[in-house]
Amino acid sequence: MNMEGKTWPFISTAWKFGDSISTDHISPGRYFHLRTNLPELTKHTLEDAREEYASNVKSGDFVVAGRNFGMGSSREHAAIMIKMSGAGAVVAKSFARIFYRNAINVGLPAIMCNTDKIADKDQLSIDLELGKLKNETKGFELTFSPIPKEMMKILSEGGLVSYIKKYGDLKL
Amino acid sequence: MNKTLSEKILSRKVGKDVSAGEIIVTDVDYMFAHDASGPLTIDQLRTMGIQKPAYPDKTIIIIDHAVPSPNKTISNNQEKLRKWAIKTGSRFSEAGRGICHQVLAEDYASPGQIIIGTDSHTVTAGALAAFGTGMGATDVAVAIGLGKTWLRVPETIMIKLDGDLPTGVYSKDAMLTFIGKLTMEGATYKALEFSGSTINNMRMDERLTLSNMAVEAGAKVGLISSDETTKKYLESRGRGKFFQKIMPDKKAEYTETLKFDASEIEPTIAFPDTVDNIKTVSEAAGTEIQEVFIGSCTNGRIEDLRIAADILKGKKVNPNTKLIVTPASRETLLLAVQDLTLQTLIESGATVTPPGCGVCFGALGGVPADDDRILTTSNRNFKGRTGNPLSGTYLASPATAAVTAIKGEIADPREML
Numbered sequence: 001m002n003m004e005g006k007t008w009p010f011i012s013t014a015w016k017f018g019d020s021i022s023t024d025h026i027s028p029g030r031y032f033h034l035r036t037n038l039p040e041l042t043k044h045t046l047e048d049a050r051e052e053y054a055s056n057v058k059s060g061d062f063v064v065a066g067r068n069f070g071m072g073s074s075r076e077h078a079a080i081m082i083k084m085s086g087a088g089a090v091v092a093k094s095f096a097r098i099f100y101r102n103a104i105n106v107g108l109p110a111i112m113c114n115t116d117k118i119a120d121k122d123q124l125s126i127d128l129e130l131g132k133l134k135n136e137t138k139g140f141e142l143t144f145s146p147i148p149k150e151m152m153k154i155l156s157e158g159g160l161v162s163y164i165k166k167y168g169d170l171k172l
Numbered sequence: 173m174n175k176t177l178s179e180k181i182l183s184r185k186v187g188k189d190v191s192a193g194e195i196i197v198t199d200v201d202y203m204f205a206h207d208a209s210g211p212l213t214i215d216q217l218r219t220m221g222i223q224k225p226a227y228p229d230k231t232i233i234i235i236d237h238a239v240p241s242p243n244k245t246i247s248n249n250q251e252k253l254r255k256w257a258i259k260t261g262s263r264f265s266e267a268g269r270g271i272c273h274q275v276l277a278e279d280y281a282s283p284g285q286i287i288i289g290t291d292s293h294t295v296t297a298g299a300l301a302a303f304g305t306g307m308g309a310t311d312v313a314v315a316i317g318l319g320k321t322w323l324r325v326p327e328t329i330m331i332k333l334d335g336d337l338p339t340g341v342y343s344k345d346a347m348l349t350f351i352g353k354l355t356m357e358g359a360t361y362k363a364l365e366f367s368g369s370t371i372n373n374m375r376m377d378e379r380l381t382l383s384n385m386a387v388e389a390g391a392k393v394g395l396i397s398s399d400e401t402t403k404k405y406l407e408s409r410g411r412g413k414f415f416q417k418i419m420p421d422k423k424a425e426y427t428e429t430l431k432f433d434a435s436e437i438e439p440t441i442a443f444p445d446t447v448d449n450i451k452t453v454s455e456a457a458g459t460e461i462q463e464v465f466i467g468s469c470t471n472g473r474i475e476d477l478r479i480a481a482d483i484l485k486g487k488k489v490n491p492n493t494k495l496i497v498t499p500a501s502r503e504t505l506l507l508a509v510q511d512l513t514l515q516t517l518i519e520s521g522a523t524v525t526p527p528g529c530g531v532c533f534g535a536l537g538g539v540p541a542d543d544d545r546i547l548t549t550s551n552r553n554f555k556g557r558t559g560n561p562l563s564g565t566y567l568a569s570p571a572t573a574a575v576t577a578i579k580g581e582i583a584d585p586r587e588m589l
Contacts, residue, residue, distance in 0.1 A: 020356065020446055022554040024534075030559050032238065032535030033245045036211045048556045068357040071390065072554055073533075074292040075209060076308030097361050097392055098292055102308035150195050150322070160310045164220045170197050170314065172322050 009127040011136055012060040012088055016120035017049055019066035023099065025049040026070065026078040035077055038084060045081040059086040062126070064118050066092065070099020076106065083108040089126055091115055091133065104151045107159035113144035174423035176328040177395040178363040181284055181303045181418060192327040192425075201285035201302075203315040204232035206272045207246070208533075209290035209308070210253045216313035226319030228261040234275055235267040238536055239528030270501025270527045273297070273469040276304070277380055278501060282406060282414035283398035288315050293469050293551065295391065298364075298383035299376060300405070301398035301418045306387065326363040326392045329354070330426040333370040335434035340586035342479070343378035344471055344549065344569035346370070346432070347385045348440040352450030353430060360390030362427065365420065370434040371396060376405040377475040384470045385551050388447040439572050439584055441547075444564035445555045453572050456582045460492070461547045463540050464577040465531040465558075466522075466570050467498030468550035472530075474499075474507045476549065476570040481508075481516040483574035483588050489521035490580030496538045497522045498530030520577075534559030547582065549573050 006012075025048040027041070034041040046053040046063070063082055069092035070078060079102040082090060089109040093116075103110040109128055118124065123136040133142045147155060150172040157163040164170075173179075173189050183190050185198050203225075205213040210233055225231040233253050241247040250267065257264035265275050272289060273296035281287060283301035287294060290312045297304030307321070315321045331350055337343075364386045371379065379396050386394025397419035406415050439453035466472070466480050477499065489495045497517050499505040505527050508514040518524060531538035532550040539559030540546045546558050546565050553565035568576070571585035578588070 024554040024557050028556050029534035032208065033243060036249050048561045071356060072552060074290055074306040074308055076212060076310060094357060096390060098306055098308060101311065105308060105310045160314060161216055161219050164314055170318060170320060170322050172195055172197065
């Protein structure tokens with residue numbers, strides 16, 4: 001599983017968000033009518049958390065947040081939008097259950113670790129296999145618990161759609 | 173083995189003893205998608221190369237979010253769902269029939285089932301001892317295509333509520349109190365189980381309110397043992413044969429048990445922008461409110477409308493606020509017409525909109541103006557939830573909503589009962 005034009009682990013920029021970023025912050029309900037037009041919907045990614053994110057994020061950048069990222073609705077669009085916006089991964093102290101599952105399903109790595117010492121614009125590199133996040137700007141390294149092995153199978157195929165296309169069944 | 177309700181339901185389903193922490197692949201009894209995530213669900217099915225549902229009679233497409241459709245894009249999306257349902261022989265719930273969770277409760281959910289839907293409030297079915305949980309479009313697409321899903325058997329937090337709720341205090345107030353205590357992430361990856369004499373004495377509509385909001389504490393399900401109330405509810409729906417008694421074992425292990433005394437619970441309100449930002453209504457009294465919404469899968473049932481109508485009878489909605497009422501289902505609407513609940517609400521100045529999700533999710537009518545405060549009987553108050561990030565959303569019971577509509581400011585229902 002690789003980002004277009006990038007091979008893990010790569011160095012990229014952190015976009016720092018706070019605690020309790022809900023799916024309404026990520027994918028506001030008022031853009032309901034755009035849910036079948038994903039490129040257009042993606043222009044509003046995280047709009048109610050940081051309006052400048054969607055137009056300035058660069059391919060491979062990391063969304064970094066506090067506790068309970070993605071709480072609320074089951075709208076998979078929230079995870080898809082972050083992925084389509086170009087983000088390489090979401091790093092948070094904790095995730096809401098449905099968002100975490102959706103992220104893996106759409107092939108967006110969701111990494112749980114203490115994000116307190118990561119600031120906006122810090123340069124990070126993440127090694128998914130070794131479970132290591134390096135803050136190149138501040139010069140420290142964090143380890144994170146690996147993604148559960150059943151979910152890693154889905155993620156390493158690029159998401160649940162590709163997984164089912166390959167295996168034709170759930171064989172976790 | 174000593175099983176929690178979750179472990180019991182899931183063990184029966186997979187035909188062997190399973191316990192918290194295990195990953196299982198299980199058959200699903202009902203899988204549904206609505207007009208907010210249904211189009212993506214169908215697209216994902218097509219991308220996976222799956223032409224039809226494994227079980228069309230267990231697959232339900234429900235139009236409930238944008239009802240009636242406000243523009244041609246949404247109309248076209250709904251038409252795509254309608255056509256897909258007809259083509260595949262799936263069940264179809266047309267716009268106006270009701271909110272998916274209410275439709276599931278009325279027509280489908282029964283004890284011991286596993287129900288997954290493209291909506292986080294699928295947990296509502298837990299009130300009928302059904303393991304209902306929300307998932308994203310791709311997970312539901314896989315369930316539709318294969319007839320099964322994967323789950324991690326959750327650990328369980330027990331919420332025990334004993335005693336009588338005081339006059340003017342409802343299951344909504346109790347649930348907001350629980351969430352205030354648990355916090356909005358306190359039950360993440362876990363199940364909630366509700367028990368105690370108060371729960372035993374609750375009507376089904378009150379239980380549905382509790383289970384509905386389990387996800388606001390991060391929970392995967394919000395389960396209540398099935399009992400005589402469940403049996404009578406199913407019988408009243410012509411589904412008595414689907415009743416089975418399911419309760420946890422006496423020595424089931426819970427990660428935590430939270431005990432509450434019902435007599436100490438007060439009318440409660442969640443302030444913007446999180447559901448665990450709890451205050452008592454008496455603390456909040458006097459805060460001006462520009463819009464009140466009574467409806468949603470949390471509190472849009474006939475009993476909720478009756479509670480509001482009893483308070484609004486012979487009174488008028490304050491000129492400084494607006495009241496929007498949206499029944500949760502067509503049956504709710506019809507009952508409210510028949511017993512004149514609707515007439516009372518309309519005479520008080522309420523605007524009644526067709527059955528569906530209504531104001532709750534911010535893409536249909538009733539979007540508040542900048543700086544407005546909107547008090548709703550729904551389940552979420554995140555920034556921008558009701559359509560305008562410059563407004564604030566407050567959550568409370570139908571009684572608090574009705575009194576607030578009369579006064580134009582947050583008010584305690586005990587004043588008018």
